Amino acid sequence: MTRWDAETAVVGLGAWGAAALWRLASRGVDVVGFERFTAGHTLGSSHGCSRMLRLARPEHPGLVPLARRSKELWEQLTDTERDTASGRESLFTACGGLAIGPEDGRVAGGTLRAARAHGVPVRTFTASALRFRHPRHTGVPRRHIGVWEPSAGVVRPEPALRAMLTAAEQAGARVATDSRITQVEHIPGGVRLHTPHASLTARQVVLTAGAWLPALLPGLPLQTVRMPLARFRELETDSGFDPESFPSFRRELDDGRILWGSGTQDTQNVSLALYDGMGEGKPFDPEDTDRSVSAEDWSDLARLLPAKVPGLETVPARVAVGTRTHAPDGMYVLGRPGGDPRVIVAGGAGIHGLAQAPGIGEAVADLATGTPSPVPLDFLSPDRFN
Known part of the structure; x- marks a missing residue:
């Protein structure tokens, strides 16, 4: 036995x-x-x-209840942390989240469809209204929309x-x-x-x-692919990259790639990353512990900044290379x-x-x-x- x-x-x-x-x-x-x-x-x-927790998950209806339960448990764990360590920062910050892209696309459109199907309160913006509300997002095509989810937030x-x-x-x-x-x-x-x-x-x-x-x-x-995460400094201080003006977001570009990131919540740097919207990327062997950074890890992202997110230095202050693993679907x-x-x-x-x-x-x-x-x-x- x-x-x-x-x-x-x-x-x-x-x-x-x-x-x-x-x-x-x-x-x-x-x-x-x-x-x-x-x-x-x-x-x-x-x-x-930091990672955005969204209730209006566009990928599949079954992910919405999981997101709701995750939010409950993050809040529960945060309360426990506060009880044991006075003044400790929240693990989850309910600061809202923004999705930008075509109304029939995967990011903004998918978020809007999921919100309507599951009763998640959201607010939509036209491209011009989005540019007025969040001026650091530039180059947004006229046919794109913004979807604001107040219940979303970020996890550290x-x-x-x-x-x-x-x-x-x-x-x-x-x-x-x-x-x-x-x-x-x-x-x-x-x-x-x-x-x-x-x-x-x-x-x-x-x-x-x-x-x-x-x-x-x-x-x-x-499949496991290489995933660089970059932080960029503001060209000027107080230039509109605080979490309220530049909240956590996902933005679908015309070529299908997705730009995502958040404002200066934990540091004075802005967190940004870029990935292929279909989940592709440079294959990576997880046994390779060499995570040294080269310009190839951030140059495509940096080239987008003047037209899409102006006001940042185009050479990152810091780049960390992790991995992303995904299934075929x-x-x-x-x-x-x-x-x-x-x-x-x-x-x-x-x-x-x-x-x-x-x-x-x-x-x-x-x-x-x-x-x-x-x-x-x-x-x-x-x-x-x-």
Whole structure:
């Protein structure tokens, strides 16, 4: 008879893994989490620029309830942080969010359609009204619109990750950093996790290893690409890049690429990034720990600034290179592959999945404990590609 070292093991403690660990431990589950690097490392996608949490998710109707639950849990965690550390900044700041693009497009149009379908209050602007309200957004075509969601806000990655791990440990979870899982072996009734130095057993494993997921679960159709995140200085101080004038945004350009970022919330620099709207990018091997920065990482973005976001230096003050992992259809992967009761996988979040982490962690906890989920998640099943 197997003697289990844990009821549940979580492999990978980025935002989703930390959230799963937290939500499992809060239910009294005997859970241990493994992170191959240090907690809060910069090699994945749970660091850098603040992330927008939007309720009006245009990608799929099923993401709206997850976003709502995520917001509730961020606020709950923020309240806990305030109780234990007076004066600590919010993990989630409800400062609103802006979507810009064609009315029939994926960003602004998709946000508007999702808001109408789910009763999320929004306000729309014509291109001329948008330029008047947010003058730092220039070069907006006449046929584009702005969609303002007051309930949206931003999550600060590093403090949020630390807070979830702390909450998990306070609830009884065990955390092992600098612990690389090299193999997940299926055994009767559970799994055996191998490290370079030892092995342990658990009744089930939650795989939230981001870019390293395909190595642990071969056949999972995820692609990892290089994701630079840049911060730019203002040419002049107080030039309209404060969060109220230049809030967190996503902007669909005419060529399909998406410019996103936020104003000077945490620093005096403006956070910006650019990615292909179809989820493409430069393929990247997550085992390559060389994240040195070259002009290729930021030059395309910098060339856009004079016409799209004037008032910033065109050489970034700082660039961090992380990774973005996505599925072929651009959606998350969440569920039990092949219905195996020993394995749960959660990944493919890209860089914007961090804001949804608490809702995803809750969904993982539902799966792990056999609790009926209030949100249908079949559309995220890892078996949908078979």
